[in-house]
Amino acid sequence: MSEPMPMPMSMRLPAQPGEVIDREERFSFSWNGRSYPAYSGDTIASALAANGVRIFSRSFKYHRPRGLLTASHLDPGCTIQVGEEPNVRGAHRLASPGLDVRSQNTWPSLRYDVKSVNRLAGRFLSAGFYYKTFIKPRRLWPAYEKVLQRFVHGGVIPDRPEEHDAEARFYDKRYAHPDVLVAGGGPAGMAAACAAAEAGARVLLVEEEHRPGGHLRWGDAADLTLLAELRERVSAAGVEVMCDAVVLGRYDDNWVAVVERSPAGPAFERLVKARAETLVVAAGQIERPYVFAGNDLPGVMLSTAVRRLVNLYAVRPGERAVVLTANGSGDAAAADLSRVGVDVAAVVDARHGEDVVRADGRGGVRWVELGDGRRVDCDLLVTATGWTATTALLNMAGNRPVYRPEAARFVPDLDTLPDTVVATGGVVGDGTREALCEHGTAVGEEAARRAAGAAEQSGEVPSRAWPGVKGAEGARAPSAPHPKRPDAEGLTPEPHPELIHGRTHGFVDLCEDVTSKDLLSAVEEGYDSAELAKRYTTATMGPTQGKLEILNVVGILAEATGRTIQEVGTTTWRPPYAPVTLGALAGRRLEPVRHSPMQRWHEEHGAVPLVAGAWIRPDHYGDPGAEAANVRENVGIIDVTPIGKLDLQGPDVAKLLNLLYVNKWSKLEVGRVRYGVMCAEDGVVLDDGVTGRLGEDHYLMSTTSSGAAAVWEWVELWLQTEHPDWRVHVTPVTTAYASINVAGPKSRELMERVTTGVDLSPDAFPYMRVRRGSIAGVDDCVIWRIGFTGELSYEIHVPSAYGLHVWASLLAHGEDLGVAPFGIEAQRILRLEKGHLIVGQDTDGITQGYSADLDWAIKLDKPDFVGRPELAWQRQRGDHPRLVGxxxxxxxxxxxxxCQLVEGAEIVGRITSSRRSPTLGRAICLGQVAAHLAEPGTEVTVRLPDGRLTGARVAEQLASVDPEGARLRV
Amino acid sequence: MLLLECPWCGGRNASEFAYAGEPMPRPDPESAGPAEWRGYLYLRANRCGWTRERWYHRAGCRRFFEIERNTQTHELRPVGGGAGGPDE
Structure with missing residues (x-):
């Protein structure tokens, strides 16, 4: 049995004066596998409605059929799948040729949905059902999860979205710095934007719909004339207009997040981060639904939905209508319907106490019962029962709305807003189109004045004149804000009957399928505050986040608890104002990496990369064991460019080193280097490295690769805050030099072949010395003789542009010596054999100096250094863990x-480093052990990851190879 | 996002700065006992209202400076004694 196919565009009306469709451009797209015609300018929903489609989705819990309610982005019944994109707002997204559009969460079809049996099981899906069902027994949770997953109300994302067009398309990001940002492009917002721009401000106007204009777009001839004038003015004034874009939130100091849903260019969406001097909130009003039995049936629509369908899309919303109206919008909808030939069977005027009791029908409205008992057959029920002021952005600026019973809505308390946020239009009050524009103009002028004042106050260089700012000449705008709020006068909320629900129960939250009955049972169960009832029933927690239903929820709770609406209060609107894709928030994948000038060589020679922080560097070139052995036997070279390097100059550098390192620096002669360890004020090991004295007042400090940035900041902190009188100039030179360590017994021979101007003989250039000279023809290289690997070695720092040249020269000149590159892994093996600690590997965030075998380095007889008191106390206590081999x-x-070291059930230490030593042919480790186990020869128990226990003996010292250091000092 | 007034660079997004906490005077390391020293290390007033804070303009001029911030309202004002900007 298949759905009957109506005549193509059978519900399309003849041309309407304000229509946004282009009848010259006709195309087709598919809906649930069937082809439908559409016009350019149609939304997906308007095109389908023009073809007689009435059901767009099945509801969240009960799988009830749902149709158009608001015919806007907010429409809770019109969330659909477009191609691979889930949860698309079908009443907002424009139709385009060939789109593959499907309904979500329906099986086997939208029309015959099996899960609609949930309707019969409704009493089991009552308020708080998540909290009451699926709790016990706990072992069935995985099964429950599978059941619940089937009911998840969402679309489908492709399994591997990155395989699709990710290369060509992306989510983008942009920064903007408007003087005035106007949120909302209705008549007041457009007028404000024009006034501000004409006064000289840079203005950004953000409009959620596809064209600015607000309700003027579906208005009468005079509205359309004004709309055309405003659009022309906006464009002439040079306002930047973003359509199909929405302000998601207002944060501190007018930091405003905007998402553009269809930016020009290849981006899917673009997140705009704007810092606005003045924010003008012109977000307008949202029409509220009415609560009664059957209020969710396809064919029950808000008056604004009817006006949009008829006037923007030339779609006949039904054949025979009943209109429940309490305001001008309802009256205008009734007039629209009559004008286009819909049979208006009854106009029910709520201002005179008339009411609608229920609507009923299968798959859509078939008849309506009125308050006087009359039953009227119809396929369209229009409601116009009131408005919600869109105060979200004002709430985010600190405003708490106040309830006005005579107008039946919450309105902003403008006096509580900061000077940088002003409001205009429907969010403030009601008025004729002229009153709205006049108010917008006044607010826009004042917004520009305030922006100019703020710019002047902050000493910003005036980039332009402010010709239109009254009382200002050029850039010299008055800096004091206007004493009176410009938005407080001119627009007041019109009286409106307080209409929330009728005599029967109906849906309050159409996204979450929460009824007025659910709210009452929540109150009965004790959830009587708005915040509690909201969480318990999930009312206002669906995609519309209360924008449609908040006053209805609050009104029903007030009535059930015998309080006023003001007493119950409204919930706070928090960012984001509208649903936003995770892609838009995540933005473009931009992860900069750092690599040395030799990286290309490494890649060409089979290096396996290691990602270390932002650095990409060679882990090894295939066989780290062989690389390490070659260093022990011949000579190896390793790229150590990421080592942090700080150039320190000035007469007080020695004082600085004495303060930051635990060891002594005052007697370091020119030409010497020394190993140093830094601790923090809590005595915890922070970083280590060697520092060399290049000249009388000139030092080069090295840090760990991962600590380079932090140590720089650490040095600046002490210099700037504790010792601003010390004369030290710090320059980070990490990437100014390419660094290479030349290590192995034949390293001197290799260095002699490429170095000029430095005597490399053991007497002239002994261990722990620094020289400057020329390597492979490159002047200004720094050479220090140190030995992290435990072998005779030279660490050379060459101007980075020549890094690859020097690297290649070393390899070329050492071929007969067996020179070969080695990577980080070989270096780690070698340093572990030598027992050199790695900060962050053999120490952690609570390892104080004496727990890192640094007793020899820590000089407590220095009067002061960072961390000294804690280290003194640590030594005094003596009960600290020790780092041992x-x-x-x-x-x-x-x-x-x-791996943990254990003593029975007790953890008494851990393995911090472990490798197989190629030199010794056995396993070697470093570890932190409890004080009582630190004696050499003690046997400790190691718990392996699989739970097996094995033994290890504490060694005499950390070094397993050449503990005396004979190989270093040749 | 807060707009922080760097005394050297002017107003910049807070994301350019590193928060360095409430400035704590460093006790005399010769005479300080554990209680006083650990107060310096770990105890902060964390006041509700006006607090004095140290910030580091990490992605800018790389100067540490102090500023007063109201933790309730996020209002900012220069420290009474001057934050050590270029004019001082």
Missing amino acids: LLPLDADTVPPEG
Whole structure:
């Protein structure tokens, strides 16, 4: 059985004066696999409605059929799947040729949805059902999860979206710095934008719909004339207009987030981060639904939905209508319907106490019962029962709305707003189109004045004149804000009957399928505050987030608890104002990486990359064991460019080093380098490295690769805040130099072949010295003789542009010496054999100096250094863990790093570093152990990840290879 | 996002800065006992209202400076004694 196919565009009306469709441009797209015609300018929903489609989705809990309610982005019944994109707002997204559009969460079809049995099971899906059902027994939770997943109300995302057009398309980001940002492009917003721009301000106007104009667009001839004038003015005034874009939130100091849903260019969406001097909130009003039995049936529509369908899209919303009206919008909808030939069977005037009791029908409205008992057959029921002021952005600026019973809505309390936020239009009050424009103009002028004042106050360089700012000449605008709020006068909320629900129960939240009955049972169960009832029933927690239903929820709760609406209060609107895709928030994938000038060579020679922070560097070139062995036997070179380097100059550098390092620096002679360790004020090891004295007042400090940025900041902190009188100039030179370590017994021979101007003989250039000279023809290289690997080695820092040249020269000149590159892994093996600690590997965030085997370095006899008191107390207590060398009793088992050391059930330490030593042919480790286990020769128990226990013996010292350092000092 | 007034660069987004906390006077390391020293390390007033804060303009001039911020309203004002901007 298939759905009957109506005549194509059978519900399309003849041309309407304000229509936004282009009848010259006709195309087709598909809806649930069937082709439908549309005009350019149609939304997906308007095109389908023009073809007689009335059901667009099935509801969240009960799988009830749902049709158009608001015919706008907010429409709760019109969330659909477009191609691979889920949860598209069908009443907002424009139709385009060939679109593949489907309904969501329906099976086997939208019309015959099996899950609509939920309607029969409704009593089990009552308020708080999530909290009452699926709790016990706990072991069934995985099964419950599977059941619940089937009911999840959402579309489908492709399994691997990145395989699709991710290359060509992306989510974009932009920054904007408007003087005045106007949120909302209705008549007041447009007038405000024009006035501000004409006064010289840079203005950004953000409009959620596809064209600005607000309700003028579906208005009468005079409205359309004004609309055309305003659009012309906006364009002439140079206002930047963003349509199909929405302000998501207002944060501190007018930091405003805007998402453009269909930006020009290849981006899917673009997040705009704007810092506005003045924010003008012109967000207008949202029409409220009415609560009664059957109020969710397809064919029950708001008056604004009817006006949009008829006037913008030339769609006949039904054949025979009943109109429930309490205001001008309802009256205008009735007039619209009559004008286009819809049979208006009854106009029910709520201002005179008339009411609608229920609507009924299968799959859509078939008849309506009126308050006087009459039953009227119809397929369209229009309601116009009141408005909600869109105060979200004002709430985010600190405003708490106040309820006005005579107008039946919450309105902003303008006096509580900061001077940088002003409001205009429907969010403030009601008025004729002329009154709205007049108010907008006054507010826009004042917004520009305030922006000019703020710019002047902050000393901003005036980039332009402010010709239109009254009382200002050029850039010299008055800096004091206007004493009176410009938005407080001119627009007041019109009287309106307080209409929330009729005599029967109906849906309050159409996104979440929450009824007025659910709210009453929540109150009965004790959830009687708005915040509690909201969480318990999930009312206002669906995609519309209360924009349609908040006053209805509050009104029903007030009535049920015997309080006034003001007493119950409205919930606070928080960002984001509108649903936003995660893609828009995540933005473009831009992750800058750093690499040395030799990286291309590494890649060409089979280096396996290691990602270390922002750096990409070679982990190894295929066989780290062989690389390490070559360093022990011949000579190897490693790219250590990421090592942090700070150039320190000035007469007080020695004082600085003495303060920041735990060891002594005052007697370091020119030409020497020294290893230093830094601790924080809590005594915890912060960083280590060598620092060399290049000249009388000139030092080069090295830091760990990962600590480079933090140490720079640390140095600046002490210099700027504690010792601003010290004369030290700090320049980070990490990437100014390419750094290469040349290590191995043949390193001197290799260095001699490429170095000029430096005597490399052991007597002239001994261990822990620094020289400057020329390498491979490159002047101004810094060479220090140090030995992280435990071998004779030279660390050379060459101007980075020549890094690759020097690297290649070393390889070319050392071929007969067996020179080969080695990576980080080989270096880690070598340093572990030598027992050199790595900060952050063998220490952690609570390792104080004496727990890192640094007793020899820490000089408590220095009068002061950072962390000294804590280190003194640590030494005094003496009960701290120790860093020791550990030799596993089973020489072939390498316990993974992080393994616990245990004593019965007690954890008494951990393995911090472990490798198989190629030199010794056995497993070697470093570890932190409890004080009582630190004696050499003590056997400790290691708990392997699989739970097995194995033994290890505490070694005499950290170094397993060449503990005396003979190889270093040759 | 807060707009912070750097005394050297002017108003900039808070994301350009690193928060360095309430400035704490460093006790004399010779004479301070554990209680006083750990107060310096860990105890902060964390006042509701006007607080004095240290910020580091990490993505800008790289100067540390102090500013007063009202933690209730996010109002900012220069420190009474001057924050050490270029004019001082």
